[in-house]
Amino acid sequence: MQTSEHMLRTGRHGTLHEFGMAFADLKASTRRIGLAWSLAWHDIVSRYRGSILGPFWITLSMGLMVLGMGFLYAEIFKVPIQRYMPFVALGIVFWGVIVGVITEGCDTFVHASGMLSQTSLPMFTFVWRTVLRNLITLAHHMVIVVAVLVWFGFWKVANVPMALLGLLLVLLNVSWASMAVGIASARFRDVPQIVGSIMQFAMFMTPIFWEPGRMSGGRAHALLVLNPFFHMIDGIRAPLMGGQAGSGTYPILALLAVVGWLGVFTVFTLTRRRIVHYL
Amino acid sequence: MKGPQVSITVSDLTMRFPVYGVDAKSLKKSLATVTVGGRLGSSLTGATEVTALAGVNIKLKAGDRLGLIGHNGSGKTTLLRALSGAYEPDAGQIEIHGQIASLLDLNLGIDPSATGLDNIRLRGRIAGLTAREIEDKLEEIGEFTGLGPFLAMPLKTYSAGMQARLAFAVATAVDADVLLMDEWIAVGDAQFQKIAHKRLLSLMERAGILVLASHDIDLIRLYCNKVMVMKGGVASPVTSVKNLDDLLADA
CATH class of the missing domain: 3.40.50.300 (P-loop containing nucleotide triphosphate hydrolases)
Structure with a gap:
């Protein structure tokens, strides 16, 4: 079902035409962003139906993890808890968004196969659905963020506009990654497993639990600079803790977003017709 | 149009x-x-x-x-x-x-654990109605299903026939110019089939074109x-x- 009054579907007319169709899909999805929102909201509601705390269960378990790791690792690493607790709290919460959008991206098209195979809903709608669903979850977890910032007094020094810019750049990046794994998972069903392993590996390689300042030496430094997830986390966390992200962080994230979207949009242009047949 | x-x-x-x-x-x-x-x-x-x-x-x-x-x-x-x-x-x-309405799969977008009303809303959104349009039609759709108080209950508590009634009511609540159907839809008991039949005919009447595979x-x-x-x-x-x-x- 669709609302547009005029529909024109043709065979392949060269790459330029395909590009135009892919762009039309994107445009249609932004025009009907309300649908993506409704679907995302419904996902959350149905996932936690019958539970009293709903998504706050995840918040609660995250909060417990933050507390436990905060105390334990502050002791092990011999760092002041006033600094380490907010550090690990912000790290875990925002890593949750990154990993959520990317791993759930694997199901974006697979779960929408029913709708995709008998309606002309834009494909991008389902990408936004995944992203918005994770933003709704993040909104719940903001309780943790606000709590640690207030408790440890960082709210006085937090640079919220800068952190929001960081969050925006992170979302721009994870959404293209989400779409990429979505297309790949539709075609090759091994991809979700691979993505899961990579994200778990990335969690340990990224300074979420350990402070980047504890690393020294050129090789270790390279590990940070080349790790896109470090820039994502740092771009949000550093300003919230009154510090500054590395000078390269925002340009790198912006560049990565542009390059990533160009790449994914090209793949989408080439596979758009076929995605529904992969399912 | x-x-x-x-x-x-x-x-x-x-x-x-x-x-x-x-x-x-x-x-x-x-x-x-x-x-x-x-x-x-x-x-x-x-x-x-x-x-x-x-x-x-x-x-x-x-x-x-x-x-x-x-x-x-x-x-x-x-x-x-x-x-x-x-x-x-x-x-x-x-x-x-x-405007196209495809009645190919009545169960499209139906969530068994959600209430009847929520299912009407969600399905309506997928069909291209705005949230406001759905609220306007909600009463009419609810009345047509004849499910009354059951609309506030989760769909999984419905019998197969009741589920079909709901799905049918939502799917046919759209105003369309082009109606696509895979097999004529016949759901529910004899009494419901009669009113369902009437509704389909009036939908067909309003739609400019029907394509029916059967x-x-x-x-x-x-x-x-x-x-x-x-x-x-x-x-x-x-x-x-x-x-x-x-x-x-x-x-």
């Missing part, structure tokens, strides 16, 4: 389905001769391809009610899905003026004024329903 503007133009529509992960090469020769399904072949990428539709031409204007007849796998559903905009043609062109020849005779016979992805020309007997004799 009703009136003469409503139209469907399909020219030389060809649809090929790549089937991934299946090596049908060895089966190709034997399968190519069976009457069920489209023709199989291999694409350049090595994926097996099924030609589901080959060079289909249709021209419909307001008031046309087209019946699609054909064996299982002759391409009826594929054609309907292509008309709904889900499948992209491999060659040829589909042009449709008017195995029931009598049904096609009853509701359609044009017919098209499909066989292995190849379609006969669209002709008046009066020629149906000749067509069937040929087929």
Whole structure:
């Protein structure tokens, strides 16, 4: 079902035409962003139906993890808890968004196969659905963020506009990654497993639990600079803790977003017709 | 948007389905001769391809009610899905003026653990209604289902017939110019079937064009004024329903 009054579907007319169709899909999805929102909201509601705390269960378990790791690792690493607790709290919460959008991206098209195979809903709608669903979850977890910032007094020094810019750049990046794994998972069903392993590996390689300042030496430094997830986390966390992200962080994230979207949009242009047949 | 503007133009529509992960090469020769399904072949990428539709031409204007007849796998559903905009043609062109409603799968977007009302809302959103439009129609849809207080209960507590009532009520609550149906929908008990029938007829009345795929020849005779016979992805020309007997004799 669709609302547009005029529909024109043709065979392949060269790459330029395909590009135009892919762009039309994107445009249609932004025009009907309300649908993506409704679907995302419904996902959350149905996932936690019958539970009293709903998504706050995840918040609660995250909060417990933050507390436990905060105390334990502050002791092990011999760092002041006033600094380490907010550090690990912000790290875990925002890593949750990154990993959520990317791993759930694997199901974006697979779960929408029913709708995709008998309606002309834009494909991008389902990408936004995944992203918005994770933003709704993040909104719940903001309780943790606000709590640690207030408790440890960082709210006085937090640079919220800068952190929001960081969050925006992170979302721009994870959404293209989400779409990429979505297309790949539709075609090759091994991809979700691979993505899961990579994200778990990335969690340990990224300074979420350990402070980047504890690393020294050129090789270790390279590990940070080349790790896109470090820039994502740092771009949000550093300003919230009154510090500054590395000078390269925002340009790198912006560049990565542009390059990533160009790449994914090209793949989408080439596979758009076929995605529904992969399912 | 009703009136003469409503139209469907399909020219030389060809649809090929790549089937991934299946090596049908060895089966190709034997399968190519069976009457069920489209023709199989291999694409350049090595994926097996099924030609589901080959060079289909249709021209419909307001008031046309087209019946699609054909064996299982002759391409009826594929054609309907292509008309709904889900499948992209491999060659040829589909042009449709008017709002499309596809009643291909009543259970589309239905969530068993959500309440009846929530399901109406969600399904309505998928069908392209705005949140406000749904709230306006909610009462009418709810009343039509005849489910009363059950609407506030989760769908999984419904009997199969009740679920079908709800799905039917939402699916037919749209205003459409082009109505696509895979088999005539008959749900619920005798009493509900009667009012469901009436509703479908009035929906058909309002819609400019109906495309109905069915195995029931009598049904096609009853509701359609044009017919098209499909066989292995190849379609006969669209002709008046009066020629149906000749067509069937040929087929």
